[in-house]
Amino acid sequence: MTVTGLEGIEVTQSAISSIIDGTLTYRGINIDDLATYSSYEEVIFLLWNGRLPIQKELEDLKLKLVQYGTLPDPITNLLKSLPHDVHPMDKLRTTLSALSLFDTHVKDMSREANYDKALKIQSKISTIVAAIQRISEGQEILLPKSEYNFSQNFLYMLKGKEPHQTAVESLDKALILHADHELNASTFSARVTVATLADIYAGIVSAIGTLSGPLHGGANEAVMKMLEEINDIENIEPYISEALFTNKKIMGFGHRVYKTGDPRAKHLKRMSEKLTILTGQRKLYDISTRIETIIKNKKGLLPNVDFYSASVYQSLGIKKELFTPIFAISRTSGWTAHILEQYDNNRLIRPRATYVGLLRTEYIPISQR
Numbered sequence: 001m002t003v004t005g006l007e008g009i010e011v012t013q014s015a016i017s018s019i020i021d022g023t024l025t026y027r028g029i030n031i032d033d034l035a036t037y038s039s040y041e042e043v044i045f046l047l048w049n050g051r052l053p054i055q056k057e058l059e060d061l062k063l064k065l066v067q068y069g070t071l072p073d074p075i076t077n078l079l080k081s082l083p084h085d086v087h088p089m090d091k092l093r094t095t096l097s098a099l100s101l102f103d104t105h106v107k108d109m110s111r112e113a114n115y116d117k118a119l120k121i122q123s124k125i126s127t128i129v130a131a132i133q134r135i136s137e138g139q140e141i142l143l144p145k146s147e148y149n150f151s152q153n154f155l156y157m158l159k160g161k162e163p164h165q166t167a168v169e170s171l172d173k174a175l176i177l178h179a180d181h182e183l184n185a186s187t188f189s190a191r192v193t194v195a196t197l198a199d200i201y202a203g204i205v206s207a208i209g210t211l212s213g214p215l216h217g218g219a220n221e222a223v224m225k226m227l228e229e230i231n232d233i234e235n236i237e238p239y240i241s242e243a244l245f246t247n248k249k250i251m252g253f254g255h256r257v258y259k260t261g262d263p264r265a266k267h268l269k270r271m272s273e274k275l276t277i278l279t280g281q282r283k284l285y286d287i288s289t290r291i292e293t294i295i296k297n298k299k300g301l302l303p304n305v306d307f308y309s310a311s312v313y314q315s316l317g318i319k320k321e322l323f324t325p326i327f328a329i330s331r332t333s334g335w336t337a338h339i340l341e342q343y344d345n346n347r348l349i350r351p352r353a354t355y356v357g358l359l360r361t362e363y364i365p366i367s368q369r
């Protein structure tokens with residue numbers, strides 16, 4: 001029997017994150033607790049090691065994330081040579097692929113080497129995303145500082161100045177909330193890729209490509225475009241009616257797994273309210289909540305992680321083209337955790353397709369066609 005989109009099919013065992021009765025956990029810890037009390041670095045450690053770090057382990061991880069944040073010169077040159085008008089996600093995918101060529105341990109498949117490569121990728125992806133933006137503005141590329149945490153460093157490398165504490169805390173929370181999500185499309189593609197025993201970079205490149213689409217990670221940018229198009233409370237009703245009438249998807253709504261609400265969305269909604277008020281952009285939040293009510297009433301659909309993250313990132317002064325690359329920075333911790341888990345207990349992932357094409361078709365020589 002064909003199950004379109006593999007809906008509901010369990011294709012692997014995983015001990016990384018769970019979605020049970022609408023509750024999301026990383027390694028058994030409720031996402032609500034992690035979003036409230038944890039830090040992104042702690043979550044990286046948790047996803048990779050299956051437990052929370054002790055202080056020394058956390059400090060070591062933080063240090064490595066800073067130390068690995070440099071880029072080889074050819075990568076810097078490549079970034080500068082990429083066409084200006086291509087999307088940052090495409091630049092990111094290309095750069096991650098090129099980065100593998102400068103990692104002398106790329107083909108070392110020992111667990112230690114792969115763990116270390118996960119660290120390098122996690123660190124460098126942040127530098128790369130910030131560099132993509134800086135280059136597009138004609139600014140110099142910045143590297144992480146040892147006195148800053150991961151989120152602080154990303155905002156510093158992006159803006160070139162010490163970030164505000166509220167911005168740092170908000171970004172950190174957003175990174176925690178996006179870090180892993182069971183067998184979502186991009187994580188699945190990463191696992192499919194490395195299940196052939198391709199290297200970890202190949203898995204991340206597959207994942208970035210998969211995340212970029214608007215039905216997955218690309219939805220946060222699409223939400224922002226929608227909010228910009230609507231622009232005013234009085235435009236909401238006609239915009240949504242027209243979209244629904246023409247069977248357009250409303251970005252940031254619906255989910256393959258959650259039918260009673262995405263547990264990450266409430267955190268982002270709260271952050272959106274706080275940050276839009278703080279930055280004088282309350283209208284964005286008001287438009288968003290009105291859309292939420294209409295879509296709930298008309299379609300019974302609830303916001304997913306991407307809906308309120310759009311106004312959160314916008315309030316942090318981040319350009320909408322960077323929303324999905326930031327998602328990629330965060331999800332790198334989950335992708336790499338899944339890649340390590342896949343290598344630990346690998347079997348080639350090779351499903352079947354139900355053939356519905358022609359049967360016993362005669363071959364006609366080209367001269368007779």
Ligand code: ACO
Binds near residue numbers: 215216251255
């Ligand atoms: N707007 C309007 N209608 C929708 C939406 C939406 N956002 N989402 C689902 N529906 C409708 C579909 O049209 C379909 O209706 P029908 O049965 O009358 O044809 C029904 O709900 C089921 O939707 P599917 O697309 O079949 O659900 P699926 O599980 O395949 O897709 C998905 C889930 C891709 C998330 C979908 O809800 C969607 O396209 N949402 C908008 C894009 C989005 O926000 N993606 C981010 C998801 S979260 C993440 O990846 C990080």
